[in-house]
Amino acid sequence: MNEERYAGLVMLKESITVESPNRTFIEGTLSGALHEVVNEGSFVFLQRAVNYLENLQEDDENLVNMEKHNQEMLKKIQKVIAEEKMTSERILQEKSDLICKIKDEINDEKEIEKVIKNYVKHWEKSTQEQLLMRLSNGLNDQNEKLKRLARDLEDEETTNESLTKYLTLACNDLTEQIARWKEQYERDLEAIEATIADLKAAKEVQSKTYRELEKEFNLRQGEMDEFLAMKAERKRREAHEKFEHDCAVRLQAWWRGLMVRRCLGQFRRRKKAAGGKESAKQKKGKGK
Template identity: 25%
Template sequence: MPVQISGAQLIRVCTVLQDCADQLAVLGNIMPDSYKGRPEADMVVGTDISEVISQNKEAEQSLRTLRHNQGESGCVIDAVQELHKSHKELNRTLETNPLSPDNLTKVQRDRQFLVQVITDVLAELKEKRTFETLLFAVDEEKKKKAHLLDIIIREEEGRRRTKALQRQLLDIRKEKTLELQRLDEMTAHLKDQLQEMKVKTSLERKYVKSSAELLVFQGQKLVTHKEKEVTDEIKLLNDKMEVERRVHMEMEIFLKDNQLRLGEKLEYWMERYEKDMEDKQQEVNLLKHSKATNLSQLQDLARKYRESEQVVMDNRLEKENIRKLQEREQMERGAATKIQSWWRGVMVRRGLGQFKKGKKGKEGKKGKEGKGKTGKKK
C-alpha cells in the first residue's frame, strides 16, 4: 500500500523538489553545445558549474533535514538516497571535464532524466500525496545499470576469447612455417636423388645396349636350331586348327541364339523406357503448374507486406506526433506550476489577497521573523 505524506511534510518535499527542478533548468541553460567552440567557455562554464554544484549541495542538505524529520517513512529515505547518488554522479561528471562531448551528452541526459522524475513526483505528490513514481524510476535505473554491467562483462569475455584465438592463430602460423621449411628441405633432397637416378639410368642404358647386342648374336645361333622345332609345331598346330574351327562353329551358333534373346530384352526395356519418360514428363508438368501457383501466392504476400509496412510507418508517425504534443503540454504545465508557485510566494511575502493580515498580526509576525533571523545568524 503506498505511503501518503502529511500536509507539512508534503509542502517541504514539494519545495525541495521544485528547487531541484529549477536548479536543473538553470544547469541546462548554462551548458549549451555552443560553448564548445568558444575559447572563453572554460572560465564562464567553470564559474557557473561551481555555483550549480553549491546549490545542489544546499538542496541535498535540505533533503537530509527532511529525512531526519520524517522517521516513519523508510521508502522516502531510500528514494532520496538514490536521488542523492544521481546528483553526485552529475557533479562528478561536471567537475572532471565539463566541455568534453561525452560529458556534455551524459550531463544533458542525466539532467533531463532528473527533471522528468522530479516533475512526475511533484505531480503525483500534488494529486495523490504519494511517491510511487520516484520508487519506480529508481528501480528502472537500477535495472538499466545491471543490464549495462552484464553487457560490459560479456564484452570483456569476448575480448579474452579474441586474444586466445589470436594466440592460437600465431601458433598455427609458426607450425605452418616450420612445415614449409621441412617441405623445402625434402624437395631439395628429392632433387638430389633425381639427379643421382638420372646418372644411374644412363649407365644402365649403356649396359643394356651392350647386353642386347650379345643376345642378338646368340639368338641367331638359336634360330637355326629352332626352325626345325617350328616345322614340327606347324604340323601340330594345323591339327589343332581343325579342332578350333569346329569349336568356332559351335560358338557362333550359340552366340546367335544369345543375340536373339538379348534383342527381345532390348525391345522390352525400350518400351519401358518410353513409358517411364512419359510418366516423368507428366510429373514435370505438375511441378511447373505448382511453381506458377506458388509464385502468384508469393506476389500476393509481397503486396500485402508492402501495404502492412506502409500502415506501420503511418502509425509510427502518428505516435511520434502524439508524443511531441504530450511533451509540449507537460512543459507548459511545468511552466504554469512555476509561475503559480512564484505568484503565491510573492503574495505570501507581501501579504496580498487572502494572505493579508491586520497591523497587530503583522507586528507580531515581524517580531517572530526578527527572532528567527537572529537565531539563524547565531
C-alpha cells in the first residue's frame, strides 16, 4: 500500500511542469510527503498540505463571493446616488421656481406699495378737506345751538320768576291753611277726647250691667238645665208612647185580619150569610 502511494507521488512530481504557478509549493509538499513516506510510512504532511490547499480554495471562493457582493453593493450605491442626484436636481429646480415666484411677489408688493402711497397721499388731502368742511359745519351748528340755548335760558328765567311768585303765594296760602287746620285739629282733639271719656263711662256702665247679667245667667243656668232635661224626657216619653200606639194599631189590624180570614168571633155569621148567597146563585145557575 505504501509502495503504491509512493509510486503515485513520484508520478505526480514528474508530471509537474515548470510553468505551474504553485510549482514551488507543490514540489516542497511532495518532497516532504516522499520523505515522510520513506522514513515514517505515513501521509500526515500530505494531509496537512491538502487541508491547507482546501482552506486556500475556500478563501478564494469567499473572496470571489465578497467581490460579487461588493459589486452588487456598488451598483446599489450608484443607483441610490443617481436617485439622490435626480431628487436634488428636482428640489433645486423647485427652489429656483420658488425664488422666482418670491421675486415676482416682491415686485408685485412694491408696485402695490407705490399705489397705496399714492392713494394715501390723495386720501390724506381729501380727508383734510372733509375735516375742514365738517369743522365749519359743526361750528355753524354750535353757533345755532348757542343762540337757541340763549333763547331757552331767557324763557327759563321768565318761567322761573313766574314759578317763584306762584310758589310764594302757594306757601303763604299753605301756611294759613296749616294754621287753620291746627286750630281745627285742637278743637277736634278736644271733642274726640270728650267723646272717648263718654264712651269709657258708657263702657264701664255696660261692663257693670254685663257682669250683673252674667251673675243672673249663672243663677238661672241650673233652672234652664233642669227645664231642658225635663223637655227632653217629655219628648222621649211622647216618642215612646207614639211607638207603643203604632205597635198596638198594627197588632189590632193583624188580629182583625186574622179573624176575618178565619171567620172567628163576630165574623162567623157573615161567613154563613155569604155561603147562603153563593148557594142561591148556584141554584139559579142550575135552573137556567
